[in-house]
């Protein structure tokens with residue numbers, strides 16, 4: 001309740017507020033104080049529901065210059081747009097013989113390949129053939145187009161920082177004059193920079209993103225299995241971040257990409273942090289508990305963990321479960337806004353208060 005000083009009558013006070021409003025001013029003591037007001041909701045999308053719809057979208061539109069991309073976005077129910085307040089994730093379909101025309105934009109994007117072979121993404125002239133489990137980066141303002149030379153439909157998950165870049169009012173988009181950009185190499189980025197700790201000695205990698213933009217599943221899976229034999233985190237189990245070989249840091253300025261194995265019968269401890277995440281269940285089955293709500297997941301499902309939501313993951317089976325995720329950690333850390341807290345009660349496990357039925 002506002003403390004009145006008694007120097008004005010109620011009518012004079014009312015007049016004051018009307019005058020401030022018509023002058024385009026707002027009395028800060030009448031408004032909202034500094035507080036979190038989360039809108040992003042924990043949510044899950046089922047692969048068995050999404051898969052037939054994305055395949056069906058092939059009969060509805062084609063990715064020409066009007067449509068650009070044939071995508072179905074994972075819309076968070078708490079938002080008008082986006083999967084979290086900073087990121088948007090979407091399913092994209094490319095049919096045999098199709099081309100998603102070349103363009104570039106300031107929002108950064110990643111592709112996580114779910115199904116199919118025979119398609120490639122060209123990134124800055126480098127032709128990258130995509131297979132399930134591959135991660136392909138198309139960093140801010142890099143030319144990219146997708147083409148399917150094979151004979152099966154390709155489906156991948158897109159992840160972009162569009163909501164963040166829109167908030168910062170820095171969204172720019174440009175079409176390439178032709179549908180396909182000229183090819184200057186095939187798998188060049190991977191040949192030069194995917195050798196782990198070795199990289200070309202003469203190359204200046206002073207670019208604002210990872211010079212490696214194609215991370216192959218075979219290498220990713222091998223790395224994960226190696227780490228699983230050695231060490232793990234109590235909160236994320238066997239979690240690895242895809243890294244920029246030039247800096248060792250996140251692959252993109254705004255997005256981090258993770259691959260993590262929840263080993264058989266492991267139940268991680270809960271924690272929360274100011275970064276948000278979009279998960280894809282690449283392999284296996286299990287469940288997560290987010291703010292007390294249990295989300296059972298199966299291979300192919302998608303899951304959102306909002307900022308500052310308690311969360312833990314569990315594999316209830318005897319087979320490995322593998323989760324891919326995009327996270328906005330680099331944004332929060334570069335702005336010194338990242339904070340993290342473990343859940344200390346009940347041996348680190350939240351009481352389950354509801355079960356997600358979506």
Ligand SMILES: [Fe+2]
Pocket residue numbers: 103104105109144
């Ligand atoms: Fe794009």
Ligand SMILES: [Fe+2]
Pocket residue numbers: 235271272273311
């Ligand atoms: Fe976490």
